[in-house]
Amino acid sequence: MTEYVLEMKGITKEFPSVKALDNVTFSVRKGEIHALCGENGAGKSTLMKVLSGVYPAGTYSGKILIKGKEASFKNIKESQDAGVAIIYQELALVGEMTIAENLFLGHDLMRSAVINWNEIYKKSVVALEKVGLDLDPQMKVSELTVGKQQLLEIAKALTKETDILILDEPTAALTESDVAVLIKLLNELRKQGVTCIYISHKLGEVMELADSVTILRDGQTISTNSIEYLTEEMIITKMVGRELTELFPYEVHEISDDNVLLVENYTSYNKSGKKVVSNINFNVKKGEIVGFSGLMGAGRSELFISLFGGMPGKKEGAVKLNNKTVTIKSPADAIKEGFAYVSEDRKRYGLVLGMDIAKNTTLIALNKVMKLNVISQALEVRVAEEITTKMKLKAPNLDIEVGKLSGGNQQKVVLSKWIMNNPKLLILDEPTRGIDVGAKYEIYKIMNELVQQGVGIVLISSELPEVLGMSDRILVMCEGEITGEFTREEATQEKVMMCATGGKKRD
Amino acid sequence: MINEQTIKKESKLSFKFDLQSYTLILALIFIAIIFTFFTGGEFLSSRNISNLFTQMSIIAVLAVGMTLVIVAGHIDLSVGSIVGVTGGIAAMLQVWQGWSTPVVVLAAIIIGGLIGLWQGWWVAYRAVPAFIVTLGGMLIFRGVLIGLSDGQTISSLNPSFKQIGNSYLPFIPGYIIAAIAVILMITFTVNSRRKRKEMGLLLLPSVIDYGKVTVYSVVLVVITYMLNRYLGIPIPFLIVVVIALVFMFITTKTAFGRRIYAIGGNPEAAALSGINIKRNTLYVFVSMGALAGVAGVLLTARLNAATVSAGNSYELDAIAACVIGGTSLMGGKGKIFGAIIGALIMASIDNGMSMMNIGAYWQYIVKGLILILAVWVDIISKNK
Numbered sequence: 001m002t003e004y005v006l007e008m009k010g011i012t013k014e015f016p017s018v019k020a021l022d023n024v025t026f027s028v029r030k031g032e033i034h035a036l037c038g039e040n041g042a043g044k045s046t047l048m049k050v051l052s053g054v055y056p057a058g059t060y061s062g063k064i065l066i067k068g069k070e071a072s073f074k075n076i077k078e079s080q081d082a083g084v085a086i087i088y089q090e091l092a093l094v095g096e097m098t099i100a101e102n103l104f105l106g107h108d109l110m111r112s113a114v115i116n117w118n119e120i121y122k123k124s125v126v127a128l129e130k131v132g133l134d135l136d137p138q139m140k141v142s143e144l145t146v147g148k149q150q151l152l153e154i155a156k157a158l159t160k161e162t163d164i165l166i167l168d169e170p171t172a173a174l175t176e177s178d179v180a181v182l183i184k185l186l187n188e189l190r191k192q193g194v195t196c197i198y199i200s201h202k203l204g205e206v207m208e209l210a211d212s213v214t215i216l217r218d219g220q221t222i223s224t225n226s227i228e229y230l231t232e233e234m235i236i237t238k239m240v241g242r243e244l245t246e247l248f249p250y251e252v253h254e255i256s257d258d259n260v261l262l263v264e265n266y267t268s269y270n271k272s273g274k275k276v277v278s279n280i281n282f283n284v285k286k287g288e289i290v291g292f293s294g295l296m297g298a299g300r301s302e303l304f305i306s307l308f309g310g311m312p313g314k315k316e317g318a319v320k321l322n323n324k325t326v327t328i329k330s331p332a333d334a335i336k337e338g339f340a341y342v343s344e345d346r347k348r349y350g351l352v353l354g355m356d357i358a359k360n361t362t363l364i365a366l367n368k369v370m371k372l373n374v375i376s377q378a379l380e381v382r383v384a385e386e387i388t389t390k391m392k393l394k395a396p397n398l399d400i401e402v403g404k405l406s407g408g409n410q411q412k413v414v415l416s417k418w419i420m421n422n423p424k425l426l427i428l429d430e431p432t433r434g435i436d437v438g439a440k441y442e443i444y445k446i447m448n449e450l451v452q453q454g455v456g457i458v459l460i461s462s463e464l465p466e467v468l469g470m471s472d473r474i475l476v477m478c479e480g481e482i483t484g485e486f487t488r489e490e491a492t493q494e495k496v497m498m499c500a501t502g503g504k505k506r507d
Numbered sequence: 508m509i510n511e512q513t514i515k516k517e518s519k520l521s522f523k524f525d526l527q528s529y530t531l532i533l534a535l536i537f538i539a540i541i542f543t544f545f546t547g548g549e550f551l552s553s554r555n556i557s558n559l560f561t562q563m564s565i566i567a568v569l570a571v572g573m574t575l576v577i578v579a580g581h582i583d584l585s586v587g588s589i590v591g592v593t594g595g596i597a598a599m600l601q602v603w604q605g606w607s608t609p610v611v612v613l614a615a616i617i618i619g620g621l622i623g624l625w626q627g628w629w630v631a632y633r634a635v636p637a638f639i640v641t642l643g644g645m646l647i648f649r650g651v652l653i654g655l656s657d658g659q660t661i662s663s664l665n666p667s668f669k670q671i672g673n674s675y676l677p678f679i680p681g682y683i684i685a686a687i688a689v690i691l692m693i694t695f696t697v698n699s700r701r702k703r704k705e706m707g708l709l710l711l712p713s714v715i716d717y718g719k720v721t722v723y724s725v726v727l728v729v730i731t732y733m734l735n736r737y738l739g740i741p742i743p744f745l746i747v748v749v750i751a752l753v754f755m756f757i758t759t760k761t762a763f764g765r766r767i768y769a770i771g772g773n774p775e776a777a778a779l780s781g782i783n784i785k786r787n788t789l790y791v792f793v794s795m796g797a798l799a800g801v802a803g804v805l806l807t808a809r810l811n812a813a814t815v816s817a818g819n820s821y822e823l824d825a826i827a828a829c830v831i832g833g834t835s836l837m838g839g840k841g842k843i844f845g846a847i848i849g850a851l852i853m854a855s856i857d858n859g860m861s862m863m864n865i866g867a868y869w870q871y872i873v874k875g876l877i878l879i880l881a882v883w884v885d886i887i888s889k890n891k
Contacts, residue, residue: 310779332781341779349779352772354839363769363780366762375760378702417780 004065005030005195006051006164011062013046013055020046021060022219028164028212033186033196035210037203039239039436043219044199048166052086053079067163083163087153089172089434095142100124102141103156123159131155131185146296147178151185158194165189166197171205172434175296175462176497183209201436202463203232215239240438248469249441251448255472256286259323260425260456266317268306273314277303277480280317284425284456289447291471292460294500299480300460301344304427308334308341322424335364340423342414344430344460346407350414353403357395358384360402361416368420387416392442408439415446426450429460444470464493476500530884531832531848538852542859550859553737556730561672561809563854564743565590565802569825570832570846571747571754572798577829578758579791580771580838581630581637585622585644586799586825590818592652593619593803598661598813601668608667616800622648623796624789631788645822653815662812671746672808675739684740685731689724696720743805747847750798755843767791772839827874828853831881852877 006028013021021043028034038044049055051064053073064071066082073079093102100120104110109120124137131151141149150170157165167186171179186196186209200206206213213230215222215238222238236247266280277299284290292300305311307319309328319326321337328334334341343349351360361384362369369380384398391412395405402413411431418426428447432440447457447470461467467474474491476484476499484499542550549555569586576583597615600606606614622644629640676684696716703710734740758764766787769777778784802821807813830836831852832845853874860870 308779330781330783331779332783335781343779348773349775352769352776352839354772355768359765359768363765363777363782366765370762373761375762375765377699378705 003030003068004028005067006197007063007065008047008051009063009065011047011050011060011064013050013060020219021050024062024216024219024221025224026214026221027224028195028197031190031193031195032211033190033198033209035198035200035206035213036216037200037206037213037235037239038216039438042216042239042436044216045168046219047216048086048168048197048199051079052076052084052166080160083161084166085157085160085162085164086166087150087157087168087170089169091146091149091153093141093149093152093156096140098138098140099128099135099144099152100137102152103127103137103159105156107159127155127159128152130158132181132188145178146173147175147181150174150178150182154185154189162194164195164197166199168199169201169434170198171200171202173296176464177295177501179205201434203235204465206235207232217241236437239436247441248466249444249448250470251452253287253448253451255288255451256454258286259283259320260286261458262318262320262323263307264318264320266303266307266315266319268303268311268316269314270302270311271313275480276306276311276313277477280482282475282482282485284458286424286454286456287451288473289451289457289459289471291467291474292458292477293462293464293467293474293496294477296462298477298500300477301429302480303477304341304429304458304460308339308427310341335421338422338424339427340418340421340425341427342411342418342429342431344433346410346414350417351402351410354401356399356401357388357393357405357413358398360413361387361420364417365421383420384416387420388412391416391419391446406436406439408435408442411435411439411443415443419446419450423455425456425458427458427460430462431459432461432463432466464496468493468496531845531852535848535852535855538855538859542855542862546859546862549862551733553733555858555862556733557675557737557741559851559854559858560734560744561741562858563850564741564747565805565809566821566824566828566853567747567847567850568750568798568802568805569821570828570850571750571843572795573822573825573829574832574834574841574843574846575754575758575767575791576637576795577826577834577836578771578838578841579767579788580774581788581791582826582836583626583637583641583792583795584822585626585641585648586795586802587818587821587823588645588648588652589619589622589796589799590803590806590821591813591815592622592648592655593800594807594817595652595656595661595803595813595815597668597804598664598807599655601664602661608665608671611668612671612804615804616797619800619803620793620797622799623793626796627789627792630792631785637792641822649815652817656813656815658815660812660814664807664811668808669811670742670808672743672805672810674742675734676742676745677739678735681731681735681740685727688727692720692723743809746801746805750801751843751847758843763787763790768839770838824853824874825850827878827881830878830885833885835885836882849881 004027008024008026011021011024012019024043024047026047036044036047050060053076056074057072066084071082073082094105103124104120109116121137128135128137131154133148133151133155135148141152144152154165170182174182183205189196198206198210207227210227212224212226213235214224215235217239261284263280263282267278268276270276280303294300302311306315307328309330319328321339326337328337347353352363358381362380366375369376369383371379381398388398393412393416394409402410405413431443435443451457459467459471468491472488474486474488474496475482476496478500484496486495539551569590573583573586593615596618597611600614601608601611626640626644629635630637700710700713700716731740758767766777766782769780769782770784770787774784803818806817828849829841829846830849832842832847832849834841834845856873856877857870860873861867
């Protein structure tokens with residue numbers, strides 16, 4: 001028997017309302033990368049919270065053995081001392097502090113009465129080297145890209161005695177190139193004997209990285225297998241408990257010759273006068289899905305936020321919506337023109353989490369549920385129910401706070417909100433980020449329905465297969481400019497990546 | 508993913524949360540029992556209840572406006588000074604200039620609104636934090652009051668002005684209003700239950716819904732009876748009821764109200780949903796200012812005088828009333844009804860403790876502790 005560095009046996013965790021974990025068994029061998037897969041709400045995060053002491057011993061039943069010794073953590077500190085480090089999806093760095101301060105925050109070095117900065121800086125450089133970062137430790141963390149911050153988090157975990165490194169959706173916000181760096185680093189760490197638990201929705205990464213895969217579904221362990229015995233399809237089947245015949249339900253559909261959006265020589269500056277996107281030319285036809293690919297920071301979101309009127313700053317060029325030249329100064333103007341923008345960050349820009357579902361869905365088209373300028377609750381609920389049913393929202397009541405819904409259902413509320421206003425142009429910015437496979441599929445289906453009704457859709461996505469799988473036409477951006485355009489037929493991952501990294505431009 | 512079972516349980520939870528808001532009323536009852544015990548029943552006498560409702564009215568009016576401000580994610584520290592300055596100007600216009608009561612009242616409310624416009628402009632269009640703008644306003648308008656009145660107390664207003672703060676609704680109209688209110692409550696409940704059922708919304712057990720109506724009706728009738736046993740329903744209290752109803756309507760049934768909750772709940776999402784944050788924020792401050800004008804009129808009328816210290820520290824009582832009433836200082840959450848109950852709790856403590864002849868300093872201490880307690884209860888109930 002190979003030795004297990006971690007064994008979790010018969011873990012059951014009940015919340016007042018639901019059994020989140022039901023007799024879960026999870027064993028990780030020393031020095032392996034062990035992927036933990038499952039749909040949202042399958043219990044992955046709960047299991048990791050049990051392991052890391054967020055849920056203290058006694059609030060769950062079952063046993064945790066670390067290196068064969070029984071462990072019962074009362075808090076996160078205790079689990080850290082035992083060598084368990086967890087890096088969450090939402091990074092826990094202090095943006096206004098320097099790299100060095102972040103690395104050693106809470107470390108003994110920071111606890112002495114007089115802090116020995118020289119030693120901290122020296123150690124910081126060493127820690128950064130370990131993760132392949134060549135940065136000045138006195139730099140502020142807020143100046144780093146998300147990808148670098150992720151690596152910094154790992155470096156921070158490694159400054160302590162870490163036996164088990166848990167990464168929760170580490171690549172959700174990373175660009176392809178950052179992902180490559182991360183994967184290289186994890187391979188490196190594996191050689192050094194660090195055990196890693198890798199939670200991810202991105203099965204491509206799982207297949208590339210993991211030695212074994214444990215799949216959870218509805219709070220139960222479905223299987224633990226060595227990676228040789230698995231394929232991506234098998235993992236999906238086990239996760240959802242059903243066969244997904246196709247990942248991307250692209251349908252051939254009619255595309256009109258009419259432009260719903262035509263952008264010519266568009267250049268936009270931010271508040272401080274810096275060019276954000278320059279000389280953009282493109283069109284979106286009625287009933288067409290135009291994919292926008294590119295690396296993080298390529299200016300895709302910025303372009304559309306700017307077009308949508310959500311960014312202050314100077315703009316140049318012409319914008320035609322439905323063959324009419326428009327000047328959009330604010331989101332309100334854009335909404336009036338039939339423009340809809342589903343943001344990449346639904347919690348921050350899409351939803352009022354403390355409000356119920358019905359109120360969130362009617363936020364934009366509130367006039368549709370008013371009689372004589374008075375909100376009619378009856379009408380509001382009827383209209384909201386109609387649209388959310390269409391979106392296949394799973395919630396028996398519409399007066400549940402949106403914050404209590406899963407990511408996929410939250411995204412459906414955002415979609416409902418915008419679609420209620422009958423948009424002619426729908427911008428979907430990372431519409432499936434952090435959403436489980438089943439909900440993703442439903443969102444793709446909704447896109448299909450909309451284009452059939454003649455809506456023009458822009459799909460911004462960092463997941464190449466998604467862009468390639470769903471778009472009629474693909475545009476690639478790099479550093480604020482459009483660097484490539486492909487039809488559905490000619491596009492390949494390689495060609496798109498080439499343009500996204502600016503390779504084509506420099507030829 | 509939330510499955511059916513989770514959600515069903517969740518609904519039960521939200522019902523429990525509702526109970527949490529009844530704890531407010533339970534707290535009020537508890538306070539009433541304690542004071543009744545220690546004052547030998549005097550606290551619940553007709554005369555004292557009448558006093559209590561008159562006393563609470565000014566803070567209640569301010570708390571209504573403050574609820575909007577806090578829900579929108581801001582704060583207003585200047586309302587005490589606005590009460591002072593608008594009440595003072597009203598007195599000056601009448602006593603020194605001889606203006607008639609209706610004109611004076613209107614002037615006070617308009618001046619309050621203009622002050623709100625000024626402060627709202629700084630907050631909304633100049634992005635200065637409301638805390639700072641209204642802290643400044645607190646000093647500015649107190650200064651204006653002292654300057655205009657030359658530090659004097661202005662007294663002896665027209666009888667018609669005094670009546671606003673010191674008269675009562677006769678018995679018969681009082682009972683008629685109470686009866687209408689009971690009938691309206693019953694119809695509303697029946698209607699809303701029917702609609703909710705039709706739409707498959709969460710339906711509380713009928714015992715609870717109708718029980719609530721019964722309790723409210725009984726309370727209403729008993730209060731009207733008690734007030735009528737003394738001199739009738741105090742006019743200031745009636746004004747509070749009207750204002751509260753108007754603002755309940757605004758917060759729950761109008762686009763403006765809905766937008767305030769959205770702005771306070773998530774300003775970034777609200778902005779991207781096409782909501783004009785600046786303009787709506789401005790309106791919130793204007794309404795706060797105008798309500799402070801109403802409170803100024805009530806105070807001057809009740810005291811039959813305007814002093815330079817009128818309204819001192821009322822902002823804190825109003826904020827406390829909102830917070831005790833369940834309004835979240837994070838914005839996006841809060842109810843007018845809660846604020847009214849909060850104001851009643853604050854007034855009960857003042858009133859009860861002075862009846863017990865406890866030193867005034869204790870009132871500050873107890874109110875402060877209750878404020879902390881209220882927020883703590885709110886926090887633990889959310890963490891559960």
